[in-house]
Amino acid sequence: MTKLNLLLVTCCAAFFGWKASPCPQEAPAPGATCCEAVQTVSLPEASALDRIKALEGTWISLDEEGQPTDTVVSTYRTTAGGSAVLETIFPGTKNEMISVYHLDGEDLVLTHYCTMQNQPRMRATKDSDAKKIVFKAYEVCNAKSDADPAMRQGTVWFLGENRLKSEWLMTENGEVTYTAAMNLQRLTTEAK
Numbered sequence: 001m002t003k004l005n006l007l008l009v010t011c012c013a014a015f016f017g018w019k020a021s022p023c024p025q026e027a028p029a030p031g032a033t034c035c036e037a038v039q040t041v042s043l044p045e046a047s048a049l050d051r052i053k054a055l056e057g058t059w060i061s062l063d064e065e066g067q068p069t070d071t072v073v074s075t076y077r078t079t080a081g082g083s084a085v086l087e088t089i090f091p092g093t094k095n096e097m098i099s100v101y102h103l104d105g106e107d108l109v110l111t112h113y114c115t116m117q118n119q120p121r122m123r124a125t126k127d128s129d130a131k132k133i134v135f136k137a138y139e140v141c142n143a144k145s146d147a148d149p150a151m152r153q154g155t156v157w158f159l160g161e162n163r164l165k166s167e168w169l170m171t172e173n174g175e176v177t178y179t180a181a182m183n184l185q186r187l188t189t190e191a192k
Contacts, residue, residue: 047106048128049085049102049103049108052085055087055164056077057075057188058072058075059073059074059075059186059187060073060184061073061182061183062183062184066183068185072090073184074088074090075087084101084102085100086098086099087100096115097114098113099112100113108124108128109121112151114151118140118141118142118148119140120137120141121138121141122138122153123135123138131157132156132158134154134155135155137151140152146174147173149171149177150172151170151180152169152171153171154167154168154169155167162185162188163184163185163186165183166180168180
């Protein structure tokens, strides 16, 4: 940890009243601070989170013929020291929404902050593989019951470095009532 980072962490800790002990992760090595112990925690190689991190950038929709449009659908940005990815869906519009992806142990999870005023929490399932990640909701905050309408399942297909497709299913009373399907291309000077 550099002196500047240590100073910044110390100042934040003092300002916000954070305590360095007990350590929220495993015990620090002798002579190390809790913050240094946390820095040594590494993510599994080629984790699902790394695949989401690789989406960083601006993504535009493709029309029915597969041609790029001018419509920005999503932006992805890695944040929180690389531990989370913030997706902004329909940025700058009245329908703007946020999804935050992060690891819970070795599981990839997301919380989707929906315009429906609920927050589905989803976990990547065992159906995920190298070409796709399948998410299923395990909880929906601000839903009175499982019968309330909410996005409860989604799949992201990786079609290349600068292409992806996703499909998100809203259910109500256990039935799929809406499907949001997106065919996207990363906005680059030279899309691959």
